[in-house]
Amino acid sequence: MKNISITVIDENNALSFEEICRAIHADNDLIVQLIEYHIIQPKGSSRDDWAFDHLCLKRAKLARNFYYECEVNLAGIGLLIDMLEKIEALENHIARLK
Amino acid sequence: MEFQDYYHILGVSKTATEDEIKKQYRRLARKYHPDVSKEKDAETKFKSMKEAYEVLKDPEKRKAYDQMGSHQAGDSFTPPPNWKYQNAHQHKHQSQQHNQADFSDFFESLFGQQARGARQQHTFPQDGEDQHSKINITLEEAFRGGERRVELLQGKNKRQLNIKIPAGITNGQSIRLSGQGSPGLNGGKNGDLYLEITIEKHPQFSIDKKNVYLNLPVTPWEAALGEKIEVPTLGGKIAFTLPSHSQTGQKIRLKGRGLPGNPAGDQYVTLSIHIPEPKTEVQKKLYEQMKNEMPFNPRAS
Numbered sequence: 324m325k326n327i328s329i330t331v332i333d334e335n336n337a338l339s340f341e342e343i344c345r346a347i348h349a350d351n352d353l354i355v356q357l358i359e360y361h362i363i364q365p366k367g368s369s370r371d372d373w374a375f376d377h378l379c380l381k382r383a384k385l386a387r388n389f390y391y392e393c394e395v396n397l398a399g400i401g402l403l404i405d406m407l408e409k410i411e412a413l414e415n416h417i418a419r420l421k
Numbered sequence: 422m423e424f425q426d427y428y429h430i431l432g433v434s435k436t437a438t439e440d441e442i443k444k445q446y447r448r449l450a451r452k453y454h455p456d457v458s459k460e461k462d463a464e465t466k467f468k469s470m471k472e473a474y475e476v477l478k479d480p481e482k483r484k485a486y487d488q489m490g491s492h493q494a495g496d497s498f499t500p501p502p503n504w505k506y507q508n509a510h511q512h513k514h515q516s517q518q519h520n521q522a523d524f525s526d527f528f529e530s531l532f533g534q535q536a537r538g539a540r541q542q543h544t545f546p547q548d549g550e551d552q553h554s555k556i557n558i559t560l561e562e563a564f565r566g567g568e569r570r571v572e573l574l575q576g577k578n579k580r581q582l583n584i585k586i587p588a589g590i591t592n593g594q595s596i597r598l599s600g601q602g603s604p605g606l607n608g609g610k611n612g613d614l615y616l617e618i619t620i621e622k623h624p625q626f627s628i629d630k631k632n633v634y635l636n637l638p639v640t641p642w643e644a645a646l647g648e649k650i651e652v653p654t655l656g657g658k659i660a661f662t663l664p665s666h667s668q669t670g671q672k673i674r675l676k677g678r679g680l681p682g683n684p685a686g687d688q689y690v691t692l693s694i695h696i697p698e699p700k701t702e703v704q705k706k707l708y709e710q711m712k713n714e715m716p717f718n719p720r721a722s
Contacts, residue, residue, distance in 0.1 A: 327598050
């Protein structure tokens, strides 16, 4: 079995606009809307130099699922993802206190 | 191939309106969506709901499905001879809404590409899709890096891949394996595979991004006098001298002892002072002596 070359997606190896659309199987329009609603905040100022790090990827993936699979609107998705992150942070905090 | 009772899966009657079906699906999605659900088997359950909804929400698919007549769920089933499904309003971005690769053979034979006359559609190069999966690694693996054999279920095929876990990877990061997603067709490019990392809970350490946290029990004299003690870190034990007059809850930062990176994370040690139980007369006397010589009220102020 051959070893496979890998890239860690983070601030230094971020995805381009085309790559993130492809990665999460979403319309270009949906990604643009996620940015407009501040659900994801890529670095860069225009489509050509937007850079999406692992947090963008994770949030965009969740947003895509909620949008298509739960039929939640974008305002709702923003709230939902913020809440999920808060819960995750609290759960980690509780784990550290134990 | 087994017959799928889509009405039963969604819990709606055969006469349910489109609106009723939509509402019921949304209710169930809230309960079983794998990104929010804590229910057992949420993922499997949700997958079959998605499939059922894909058919029942679409009047044309639903009509075609209803024409199959009545079957019991799990009945052996073969599509009628010459079955060909061509939806006039086939949604342009259907594959973006639901990844149909996950759907059952039953769905595939009725509404999948085969049923739509796949041969004609696939004479041009088509890039494979990117795919996603999750892997769990131990905190030690995240610290040291290493090789890992992962087993992936892609469509209906099992695949094994050897992948390198880079040292310093953190929870929620993704690694991308180029060309390991769905295969391209007719000379199209293969898709990529994204693996989202989850670091498993560790019995001793907990983490936040690249920082590592540890609760460390110390004796009253170590804390009071500031003695040299050993502390476990992911890279092995290290010795350091406690500041004198340390208290329970006090945090000590060991710089650069967290997960590696640029910059590396730190390890935070939270002290917890444990009091020995006086068992003999002499030991009890020692506490008495402290009481008399060191008047102290931690509840003052």
